Amino acid sequence: MLSADSCIVFEAPNSSGIKIVNQREAASSNIFRHKEFNLQSLGIGGLNAEFADIFRRAFASRVFPPHVTNKLGIKHVKGMLLYGPPGTGKTLMARQIGKMLNGKEPKLCN
Numbered sequence: 001m002l003s004a005d006s007c008i009v010f011e012a013p014n015s016s017g018i019k020i021v022n023q024r025e026a027a028s029s030n031i032f033r034h035k036e037f038n039l040q041s042l043g044i045g046g047l048n049a050e051f052a053d054i055f056r057r058a059f060a061s062r063v064f065p066p067h068v069t070n071k072l073g074i075k076h077v078k079g080m081l082l083y084g085p086p087g088t089g090k091t092l093m094a095r096q097i098g099k100m101l102n103g104k105e106p107k108l109c110n
């Protein structure tokens, strides 16, 4: 049953050649492939606080329906810069987050 809060998201596989336009806002609520995250199963250890910070800053706005973000004037974060000592999991985390998203792999800059 459809209600005023119902949201329809059209999806097409990349290989289909079909390009769906003008539904960016609606699609944003479906940004993650999986709704549950388990950092251990993603091979990420000891970065729970960092992941929570990334999620809160960059993705929290995307779990709200588009009409709520529009009404509140919330702008989605479109990029992030990870910094820290070498070999501490920045690249690993970026790649794993990229896999969880319905998008392209992250672009890594050294």
Ligand SMILES: Nc1ncnc2c1ncn2[C@@H]1O[C@H](COP(=O)(O)OP(=O)(O)OP(=O)(O)O)[C@@H](O)[C@H]1O
Residues within 6 Å of the ligand: 043, 044, 045, 046, 047, 084, 085, 086, 087, 088, 089, 090, 091, 092, 093
């Ligand atoms: N928290 C972690 N959990 C699991 N593996 C990790 C973690 N941190 C680093 N590693 C592993 O250590 C190696 C180096 O990590 P990674 O390349 O992600 O570090 P980085 O912070 O991007 O380093 P750099 O700043 O030098 O680019 C990788 O093989 C990665 O899988």
